[in-house]
Amino acid sequence: MRQEERPIGRHRSRPVSERSSIKHQTIDLFNSSLDKQLLELIPRSFAKQYSVFPIKRKRNRLVVAMSNPGDYAALNELRLITGLLIEPVKANEADIQQLIVRDYPSEINMEGLLESDLPEKESAAFSETGNDDSPIIKLVNTLIHDAIDRRASDIHFDPQEKYLAVRIRTDGEMKELKILPKNIQSAVTSRLKIISSLDITEIRVPQDGRAMLKDGHKIIDLRVSVLPTIHGEKVVIRILDRSVGIRKLEDFKFNTQMLIEFRNLLKQPHGIILVTGPTGSGKSSTLYAALGELNKPNVNIITVEDPVEYQLEGINQVAVNSSIGLSFASGLRSILRQDPNVVMVGEIRDGETAEIAIRASMTGHLVLSTLHTNGSVSTINRLVDMGVDTFLVANSLAGVLAQRLVRTICSGCKIEETASAAEAAFLEENQLHARRLAKGKGCAKCGYTGYQGRMAVQELLTVTPELRRMITRQATNDELQQYVRQQGMKFLIDDGLEKVLAGYTTIEEVLKVAAQE
Secondary structure, three states, X not given: OOHHHOOEOOOOOOOHHHXXXXXXXXXXXXXXXXXXXXXXHOOHHHHHHHOEEEEEEEOOEEEEEEOOOOOHHHHHHHHHHHOOEEEEEEEOHHHHHHHHHHHOOOOOOOOOOOOOOOOHXXXXXXXXXXXXXXXXXXXXXXXXXXXXXXXXXXXXXXXXXXXXXXXXXXXXXXXXXXXXXXXXXXXXXXXXXXXXXXXXXXXXXXXEXXXXXXXXXXXXXXXXXXXXXXXXXXXXXXXXXXXXXOOOHHHHOOOHXXXXXXXXXXXXXXXXXXXXXXXXOOHHHHHHHHHHHHOOOXXXXXXXXXXXXXXXXXXXXXXXXXXXXXXXXXXXXXXXXXXXXXXXXXXXXXXXXXXXXXXXXXXXXXXXXXXXXXXXXXXXXXXXXXXXXXXXXXXXXXXXXXXXXXXXXXXXXXXXXEOOHHHHHHHHHOOOOOOEEEEEOOOHHHOOOOEEEEEEEEEEEEXXXXXXXXXXXXXXXXXXXXXXXXXXXXXXXXXXXXXXXXXXXXXXXXXXXXXXX
16 A cells, blocks of 8 residues: 555654645545444544544544545544544545434433433423433433434324334425333423423413523524423424525526516515415415515515514514514504505414405505415415404415425436336326326435435416406305416416426325315
């Protein structure tokens, strides 16, 4: 072996100038054979901090993947930790971190927590101490950071009769993270309440709180919800990564014509634009992207939200606070006295808020908001059901964007396969044809699911003069649906199948969120 390629070990050190000239070839970790028994040689915390992952051992040499093979301080420390000569190879940092999350066991020390005779009251009191070395504090911190590493959007602490289940939601799918003994349930719940400034003595009513933590260079917002159940308090934590920032409308992969129409709606001086869909369908993200386009020095934008998810520079944001009587309705009334051009209401939850928002849109304001409905057309009758007069709906509603989220095919294992007979038949029913369709065969990068990340499928209803007349005469939902279909409107299923043909997702994913009309 040439001298400049020798691994770090007990041998003559080289000058810095000679070291810096070494070039390392980048390897593909996900297509390399890995020996998981070697994980015991390098602590998880060290591997994560220095982006190091063991690959294989050759007698007294350990081959490790590193994002920075030139970090000689880390290499020397590795030699001391393992007692072996270190042979570094270069690998992508994101790939290394992903393997650490996938293959390393979580650093949760369950010693002392598994004693079945530990009383629940004693556990709860233990978690309330300010001692950062407390096993409960370490346990909760590790679970939260583990969930963040796995790109989870939510963490669920589900109390069962004999244990506490910890589950996470990643790309919309629930996965089990850890099963904890029942005797520490009260301690874990108390700790979660403490970090989110909730009342640990109150166990009979639901509570909502929030916390903030730093994970590396990222600032993470945690929204905590506590709900009493028959087996104890269920805690759900929504994870919001502030470092992601506000997305642009182009990032949502709108249909080209749909994006033009949506931007035209945003250019209107007044009227109400609604984004609809179930919880977790990306409605708020779309609204923030729309506000980003409207945010200019000559436009006064005010929002009322529950809670304020992202802070936007140049926009006045108001947080709902029910404890002091600041609701969406009361906040909206006050906002209208602040001379706004654009008003964003986080969510229309009741008839009072709906009517105030709609009347505001008829008095020279552009109003943006969200509503929980199944589709864009059904939103019209939903507003009427909430007590809003059909005349007000017809004359104020500018457009409705309905959306859902589907998982996208993993780029690391994306392949094309011949469409099955069922898939081909389904496409033909929708006047579409394709001989081959993209799929994910499953790899380490996506956890062998074939999917990584999510994208939106959408439908946009633009209210035309004829549609206003139909709303005024109280046309049924079926009549409205038939009319907009005749006018060429694309529904969720249509947009979803277009994205299937473009290779973004699969028919299976689209059918989970969009019914065939």
